Amino acid sequence: MLAAFVSTPSPDDPLSVLEVGERPEPEAPEGWTTVTVKAAALNHHDLFSLRGVGLPAERMPMVLGCDAAGTDADGKEVVVHAVVSSPGWTGDETLDPKRSLLSERYQGTLAERVVVPARNVVPKPAALSFAEAASLPTAWLTAYRMLFVRSGLRPGQTVLVQGASGGVATALVQLGSAAGYRMWVTGRSEEKRTAALALGAEQAFEPGARLPERVDGVMESVGKATWGHSIRSLKPGGVVVTCGATTGFDPSAELNRVFFTQLSVVGSTMGTREELQQLMRMLEVTGVRPQIDVELPLTQAHEGFARMLEGRTAGKIVFSV
Template sequence: MASSEAQTMLAVYAAKGDNDNPLAGLTVGQVPLPKVPEGWQRVKIEAATVNWHDIFTLKGVGMHKITFPIILGCEGVGTLEDGSRVVIYPVMISPGYIGDETKDEKRNVPSEIKDGTLAEYVAIPPANLLPLPKEIDSVSGSVLGIAWLTAYRMLFTKSGLRPGQTMLVQGSSGGVTTALIQLGVAAGMRVWATGRTAEKRKLSESLGVERMFESGETLPTQVDAVFDTSGTVTWKHSVASVKAGGTIVVCGGHGGFELPTDAFRLLVDQLSIHGVYAGTLDEFRDLISFVAAKKIKPCVGKVLPLSDGLEAFKSVHEGKTQGKVILTVGDVAV
């Protein structure tokens, strides 16, 4: 717990970066309370999510030069000093920037330049704080800023899909993939997905997937859009699985960032390929409204107290969870 006398708080932070052994720098311990820049607000965290972005930080890999030690965590839900509940929009932009936040060259999320959300308190610009509707609990709200916002932009902004069309999700248990499945089902798409294990495929079916396939399995028919979060290891199958005039949307490269593509097929079949990085503030507002209106309960694999940060990161790093891993502070309803 935070100590007002000592001015410290509990946090999960990266003490160093190690590409070969990322968990070597992971530390759970007391750190100073955050300094709040003029005009910013201090948020008392209730729930925050562990993302692969945090693993890359522990590897020493990021869009910006990382200064260690740094508190991890890109997203979360908490309360302000007046007691109002807020959800954090993670994409912070440079002063005076106007336009699509994801295209600001100086954009950053918590834990890249400033300390992140895996702590008892975090300092956030007020423009990045949105009210959390009463229909969304703190644990569910804590997953919306990274994986769910990315999935929302992939599906509703980039894919061009309409209700009734068929989409393939490459993967079935990760944060973005489960979000894509749940959003697609709620929007009236025919959702297909791949999964490496029977357990992962069963999870997808429980979320409403119409048809499940083993990873790399040839589909009975090509689909209108493919959503790829893995990169190299699934890319050939993604290209083969989309129909002429279809779309591939990619947001990650856990399986490698090299995407070898048959340019002849790309041209002749007029395929569209879109890359996605997070989403805009307006898209985040729309996502929150959609989740609340559709009464969607995001797939969560594990909820642990902040003090169990080491266990949480180990679960994510080893891929042993189905759905997001959440760390909570205090008594938070699950």
């Protein structure tokens, strides 16, 4: 079957080790099921995998990709939940210390077919296209959990999103504005800031800009490049929710400001199967749909990966299969 995969890591030149070609057909063990992929979305996790971050060479070749929508063995339209918990685990999958994502221990979704635990398949709403549904399990689910589960913030409060154009950021803007939050963003270019305003952001600023007032919460996925600004932008008692660090994992902690102004720093990662279903119901009710930057055939995977690596994004990058 056709797939996008990696056979050897390259920390400094990840695109050089991205391969698109034939891989063996997957076989579903007991309790697992095969999904025929119609669309699969790209995430920063896939670039990290090419670099060998969280994916040692001994697990390669590895088909990349966490997100997919397609059809199950009965022809039903489904969405794949990317978090694979350990056998026998009950409760919040994100708290399972032995959890993994597809393409870490198990072959990923950037392929014609993928096998997943049967519990990781959820019905796709008819109102969502395959491309829209494939955009949800990582970036949109991460945004949903950050804002509605982990932050403690309420509609009417002001939330700053660092980085206006990525998948998580655009999801936060769309979900937050639909739910009644005042969403502010930072963006590196006028084009990115204008696009965020069109998605529902109330105000957009240059990176590091002094804000008109301090905010109740900051949604962080950038890390080193924005961390200091995030902490300084908060009101006393405010909260920063962090889900990643695409620019590095060694930010200046600003600990003096954290304890003097009693800030909360909250971690958040992915989301549960139930939260994915709640997210899809919210989209059905509100009419909000994922912002898709570009949809490409899987044979053009290099173009999609290059767009993400170079920051040429305005929403999700999706591959049709």
